[in-house]
Structure formats: structure tokens, C-alpha cells
Amino acid sequence: MAFKIGLLGLGTVGTGTAKILLDPQGRHPLLQELKLHRVGVNSLDKPREVQLPAGVLQTDLTEIVTDPDIEIVVELLGGLEPARSLILKAIEHRKHVVTANKAVISRYGNEIFQAANEAGVYVLLEAAVAGGIPAIAPLTQSLVVNRIQSITGIVNGTTNYILSRMQTEGAGFEGVLAQAQALGYAEADPTADVDGYDAADKIAILASLAYSGEIDLEAVHREGIRQINATDISYADRLGFAVKLLAIAKPDPTQDTYQRDRLQVRVHPTLVPKDHPLASVNGVNNAIVVEGDPLGQVVFSGPGAGAGATASAVTADILNIAATLKVEELEAQTLSQQFPDQQPRTKVDVPHPLLSCQHQHACQIVPMEDLVTRFYARVLSPDRPGVIGKVGTCFGKFGVSLESVVQIDRKGEIAEIVVITHDVREGDFRQALAELVETDPIDSIPSVLRVL
């Protein structure tokens, strides 16, 4: 038995995947039954890091997704098109699909999962979130009986690298970004990473699978890290926090009962207490903390990108599909041996319920003004008696209770007052800030960050 694979894309992850498929020795024995049948690329002339068997490489991608011999299509092209259309065409031709494409799945997951379920094929996407770290399989299989109370992750390596270096070196964002670009840790156009788009795609996918619902990506609150500066990182550090770009999904805690269709889904820089497992995840690493009932807390961490790590997740998905196909084939063989006189049974596709993705409802996303969280704010004011009192009075008027108020530094005549609040409704806090900034003698409020 050999399961024929059609691979689309031979970039970093495609090359890593081809390398594993072509070097099965010492890995799971089922890998030896996978055959890299065709590989689709844009150009045949480009030098390749992997030696492919003769005749495998081709440029007609449609031919691959419609090839009757191919059972599993592995989409590693990235980007929206032609990836989305090729995935749908592969499904139409009853191919199982493995993809690492977070942009396509976060936007078109519903359409793709529906098409796959109708065609009786699987779409697996472990590599789309946090590279080599198991995140999808835990949420859809290992932890599936839990009520997922929260998913909190560092799911973007580029921003974690930048923030970690800002923290250890006391450096500014622009300088560290330029160095990260020179070292290949950040793209020439860093928008997708530093403005939080990549993390938003990933948390939308995790939320949709953990809560079995469709997530409107446009409704996911997204803030990046461009506004983070060395001053706030230094204050946060002195107050016992690390600054991290967090992606968070959780059911609306203001509801009386646990509901999977009303969620907070958000990406923003956050002050993380230093004793939290995410505070010490540094550099390009990713980590995801899942809280479940009755499980409690589990932490998954490791390399969130890179050829080997991501290919490890891709190939495990391929193997999972091959394993279910093999069970089906063995079952059919056994039946025909036991009942040789009977007609071969008509194949009825009953998808493995923990491998197929299904949205059971549309999730409503809670507006940020209704979020209840702690805040950090840095307030600038001429250093005069009574200023801290005025800050406290203004916050008190809007029901904002303060956990700490400190004046650590002074720049000339201007004092820097740093406030950490207790839990407060975001809408109330924003109203207090709007009034505070107009209060004499307050000069400005240059930074406001949420606290985990």
C-alpha cells in the first residue's frame, strides 16, 4: 500500500516536508508507505535544497489537485490565492488536504470545512498555528472533553523576538526591528507580524476549533507592537511584568453559564506577570496556555516556525490521514476475506469525528468596551502637589480601582506616574482616561496597556 502525496509549494516548509517524506528511516514506520508523487512549483529552474526523484517536479498545480492517483494534497503555497482555489478543487476531486495556510483557513475555514465534510475528506491544519507545537490536535482531540476556559498564546515569533530583545537590551522598537530584518527574523515588510495580523489569524483558528464555531476575523480585536517603547518595557519590568503580544480567546466571563458562542477573541500587547508561564517565553519561541475544566492549565511551548518544526506538524497530519485510510483499507480487505461471496460493500464515508472540522454555530465576539481586565497607564504631569490625588479621584469617579500608583522617574519638570488598575470594564476605563487627560495639570497619557 502506498499513499500518494501531491505537494504544492517547495519553499521553506515544503522543502522541510519533502525532506522528511524522502527520509523515513528511524521515524514512524507508516511514513514508508507515503510516496511523494508530484510536487508543484512556480519554476523548474530554481536551485532546490532537496533532491527530488526524477519527474516529480512540475508547474501545473491544477493537474496535481485533480490527479486521480493522488490521495492527499499538501498545500504549502501560503497566501490567499491560488491556495484557496486549489484547496477547494482538491476537495472537489475528493483529495484529503493538509495545509499550513493560516490566512486561508482563518478567512475561508467555514467554506473549506463544509466542502470537505460534504466530499467526505479531511482537511488537517496543525502547522497553521504555532509551527511545530501541537496546538490543533490537543484542542480537537486530547483536550476535547474539557470546557475550554481560555486560550492564551504567544503565537508570533517575530514580535516575541523583538519584544524579548527590547526587554533585555533596553532598546527601542525601530532599531530592534531593523536588526531583526537584517538577521532574517522579520520580513522586509513586517506588517503581518508587527501589526498583529498573523496572530489574529492564528487565534481565530484556535478559537473556531476550540469552540466549534465560525469566527468573523474582522471582529477579532487586533493591536500590534509598533507603539511599545523602551520606557514602558522598563517600567513593566520594574513592576514585575514582561510585555508580550498575546492572542487570547475565551468565553464571555460575564455570562452566567459557560457558552461557546459568545467569545472574547483578541490580540494585543499585554503586561504579563513574571510568574506566569508566558512571561519567560523568549526569542522566536511560541507558547500556548490552555485552561480547561476539569483539566486545569496546560502549557505547550517550542518553535513556532521554521522548516523542520513546521514540516514536523505537516507530516504528522499527512500520517494521520494515511493511518485512517489504511484502517479503512484493512477493514475492507478483512470483510472481503470473511465474506468472499458478498458484493464488495459500497464505500460509505464516515469521517473520523475528531479529525474533521465542523462549525456548529456562528460565534459572537464581545466588544472590547465590555472586556473586564487590569490596565497599565503612564501619565505625564508637571510634578506638583496633589497630582496623584487628582489621578485617583478621576479614576474613582468612573469606578476604576487602583492596585498601584507609582512615580518612578521625572524628566525635567515632568513627572511620570504609572498606574496599575484592578479589574475594570474597558469602556469605563477609557471614559476615565478621556476625562483625566483633560484634567489640570495632566499633560498627556502616552501609554495604556492591558495587564493579564
Ligand code: HSE
Ligand atoms: N511569521 C510568523 C511568526 C511565522 O513570526 O511567528 C509563521 O506563522
